[in-house]
Amino acid sequence: MKYKVKVGDNEYEVEVSEISPMxxxxxxxxxxxxxEILEEEFKRIFKEVKAPSAEVEVKEIPKVEKAVAEGKEIKAEMSGTIVxxxxxxxxxxxxGQPVLILEAMKMENEVTSPFSGVVKEVRVKEGDRVSAGQTLVVIG
Structure with a gap:
């Protein structure tokens, strides 16, 4: 979604795309x-919100980890090329172990596994272009 945001005298064009929950x-x-918004920080911010003309409902936040078949997905955080x-x-x-190197915006970024396990599937190869949110590796 695109927005125009004005801060003081400055106007900014802001585009926000959801990669995954939070x-x-x-x-x-x-x-x-x-x-990435941390669950604890999200809850803390909404507890501090005091808007007399608005009601804020805090719902349970879904866990970001998502089971896939018998594994968990490691997804691209940004678009780029697998180096x-x-x-x-x-x-x-x-x-925390590196599983691949992703080049984005002329920088090489180490993609690490957020969990321990056995590699069930590698869905990319060197030279592949990937999009933000695309599954790269499945860990079981």
Whole structure:
């Protein structure tokens, strides 16, 4: 969704795209960033909101981890090109271990596994272009 936001005398064009629950790609005047909202911070902010003319309902926030078949997905946080795949099917990985290198905006970004397990599926190869939110690797 695109918005025009005015702060003081400055006007900004802001585009927000949801990558996954609580994770968004935000573009401000063409500069992009990936923003993740932590569940605890989200709840704290909404508890502090005091708007006399508005009601705020805080609902339970869904967990970001999503089971897929017998595994969990590692998704691209931004669009880019796969430079190097560091794991193969059957490899055991630990939480925080790099699984591939993604080049985006002329920078190489290490994509790490947020959980431990065995690589069930590698859905990309070197040279592939990927989109934000696309599944790269499945860990079981």
């Amino acid at each position: 994770k968004f790609e935000v573009s401000v005047n063409g500069k992009k960033a990936v923003i 190097k795949v560091l794991v193969k099917e059957g490899d055991e990985v630990k939480s």
